[in-house]
Amino acid sequence: MSVSLDKDEEGFINPSVVPKPAAPPQDEPKEPEATTSDLFASSFEVTVTLADQQANPDSPLYSAKTFQELGLNPDLLKGIFAMGFDKPSKIQEKALPLLLADPPTNMIGQSQSGTGKTAAFVLTMLSRVDYNLHKPQALCLAPSRELARQIMSVVTTMGKYTNVQTEYAIKENLPRDATNITAQIIIGTPGTMMDLIRRKVLDVSNVKVFVLDEADNMLDQDGLGDQTLRVKNLLPRNKPYQIILFSATFPDHVRAFASKFAPNANKIELQKEELSVDNIKQFYMDCRNEEHKYDILVSLYQLLTIGQSIIFCQHRHTADRISQRMTAEGHKVASLHGAKDAAERDAIIDRFREGRDKVLITTNVIARGIDILQVNMVVNYDLPLMNERIRGADEKPDIETYIHRIGRTGRFGRRGISINFVHDKKTWQQMEQIEKALNKKILRIETNNLDEMEEKMKQALK
Numbered sequence: 001m002s003v004s005l006d007k008d009e010e011g012f013i014n015p016s017v018v019p020k021p022a023a024p025p026q027d028e029p030k031e032p033e034a035t036t037s038d039l040f041a042s043s044f045e046v047t048v049t050l051a052d053q054q055a056n057p058d059s060p061l062y063s064a065k066t067f068q069e070l071g072l073n074p075d076l077l078k079g080i081f082a083m084g085f086d087k088p089s090k091i092q093e094k095a096l097p098l099l100l101a102d103p104p105t106n107m108i109g110q111s112q113s114g115t116g117k118t119a120a121f122v123l124t125m126l127s128r129v130d131y132n133l134h135k136p137q138a139l140c141l142a143p144s145r146e147l148a149r150q151i152m153s154v155v156t157t158m159g160k161y162t163n164v165q166t167e168y169a170i171k172e173n174l175p176r177d178a179t180n181i182t183a184q185i186i187i188g189t190p191g192t193m194m195d196l197i198r199r200k201v202l203d204v205s206n207v208k209v210f211v212l213d214e215a216d217n218m219l220d221q222d223g224l225g226d227q228t229l230r231v232k233n234l235l236p237r238n239k240p241y242q243i244i245l246f247s248a249t250f251p252d253h254v255r256a257f258a259s260k261f262a263p264n265a266n267k268i269e270l271q272k273e274e275l276s277v278d279n280i281k282q283f284y285m286d287c288r289n290e291e292h293k294y295d296i297l298v299s300l301y302q303l304l305t306i307g308q309s310i311i312f313c314q315h316r317h318t319a320d321r322i323s324q325r326m327t328a329e330g331h332k333v334a335s336l337h338g339a340k341d342a343a344e345r346d347a348i349i350d351r352f353r354e355g356r357d358k359v360l361i362t363t364n365v366i367a368r369g370i371d372i373l374q375v376n377m378v379v380n381y382d383l384p385l386m387n388e389r390i391r392g393a394d395e396k397p398d399i400e401t402y403i404h405r406i407g408r409t410g411r412f413g414r415r416g417i418s419i420n421f422v423h424d425k426k427t428w429q430q431m432e433q434i435e436k437a438l439n440k441k442i443l444r445i446e447t448n449n450l451d452e453m454e455e456k457m458k459q460a461l462k
C-alpha cells in the first residue's frame, strides 16, 4: 500500500482564503471519448456480505437501478441529475440502498478506481445531515489536501440545491483564531481534523456519519493509521454514528483492521483479479539507464500533451529535477509534491484541472482519488515501491499504489494508457511482480521507434 505516501504536513492552521472548488475544465483539451455504457454494462462482480446475516444480498431491496427509487430529498435528486448522472453505476447500485437504509449501518466498500465511490458516500452524507442544525454532523477524511478539496467540490455541486454548509479541515484554511465551525459537512486530512476537534473548534457531539475515503491508506499503520485512529477516538463513545470506508484496494492486513474499525458493516468486495479496470491499457518501455528514462520522457512529450498526463516519481527531488530540466529545455510541465506550500499546491492542481497545464510531474501525493477526466496517460517514471522505512521493503513493488496511480486515467469507462519505465534487472522484476499480482498483460513499446509508439498508443485510446 502507499506507505511512501507524500503526507500532508499538518498541524498549524494559518489564515488564508478558502480554496474555491476547482472549476470545470475550460474549452481545451477535448475529453477522450466516453464509453460509460461499458461501465454500466461491466461484468465485474462484487461480493456483497450483509451485516444482517439473515438477509438475502440478492434481494432487489439491496439494489437500485435508478436514483429515483432511493427516496432521496428532491433537492438532492436535482443536484445529481444536474451533474449529468442518469443512473447509478454498478457500485452505486449496490452500495446506495445499503448506505441509505435506516437504521444506519456501517459500510466497507470496494470497487475499482473511477467507478463512482465518491458520489456514493457524498450522497450519504448529504442525505443524513439536518440542514436546520448548524453543527458538524458528517466528517470525511482523505489522505491529501488535493483529494479533500475535490471531495468538497463534489459535495457543493451535488448539494447545490440544498442549504448544506461545508467546511474544510485542511492546513492553512481556517484562521488560527477560528472558534466554532457551524457547517454540517467537514472534509479534511486527519492531522488538521484532529487539531480542530482537540481545540474544540469542531464540536463532534452531533456527528452521525464518519467517512474514510481511500480507507486502506487511512487505516494503514505505515500510512495515516495513527492519525485516523486518533480522530475516531475523539468522537463520542455513547452515541452511534455510521462509519463508511471506501477504497479501490483493501490489502489483507488492512481488511482485518477495517472490520474492527467499522464493526458489523455491510461489505462490498472485489474479486482479486478484478482490481484494475480493463479500459486502461498497460505498457512498459525498456530504458537503458536512468538518464535514458529522461530522454524517453522528453521524446514522449508530444504524446503526453494530446490529452493530459501524470508522471509519477518515487521522490520529490526527482519530480523537481525532471520538471526543471524539461522546463529549461522549453517544455511546459508542472510539478506537485508535499514539500510545496499549501497555496502553491492548490494553484498547481487547479491549473492542471482546468487543462492549463497538460503534463503534471508528481509523487504519490496525488496517486489516489484525483478525478480529472481528460487524463488519458499515466507514466510510472519510477515504479511505486514499498516504504523504504521497512527494512528490505524498498525492493518490493507497491501493488496498491500502482493500481491507484494507473487509475488516474480511464475514469468512469473512458480509455487510458499507462506506461512503466523499466531500466535494469531489479525494475524489470518489480514490474513482473506487478503483472503477476494484477493478472494483466503489460505490453512492450519499443523506445527507438517513435512512430510505432505513437501508433500503439493511438490504437489503445481508440
Ligand SMILES: Nc1ncnc2c1ncn2[C@@H]1O[C@H](COP(=O)(O)OP(=O)(O)OP(=O)(O)O)[C@@H](O)[C@H]1O
Residues within 6 Å of the ligand: 084, 085, 086, 087, 088, 089, 092, 111, 112, 113, 114, 115, 116, 117, 118, 119, 120, 247, 248, 368, 369, 370, 371, 373, 407, 411, 412
Ligand atoms: N452515476 C454516474 N453517472 C455518470 N458519471 C458518474 C456517476 N457516478 C460517478 N460519475 C463520475 O465518474 C467519475 C469517477 O467517479 P469517482 O471519482 O467517484 O470514482 P471513485 O470510485 O471514487 O474513484 P477512485 O477510486 O479513483 O477514488 C467522476 O467524474 C464522477 O463525476
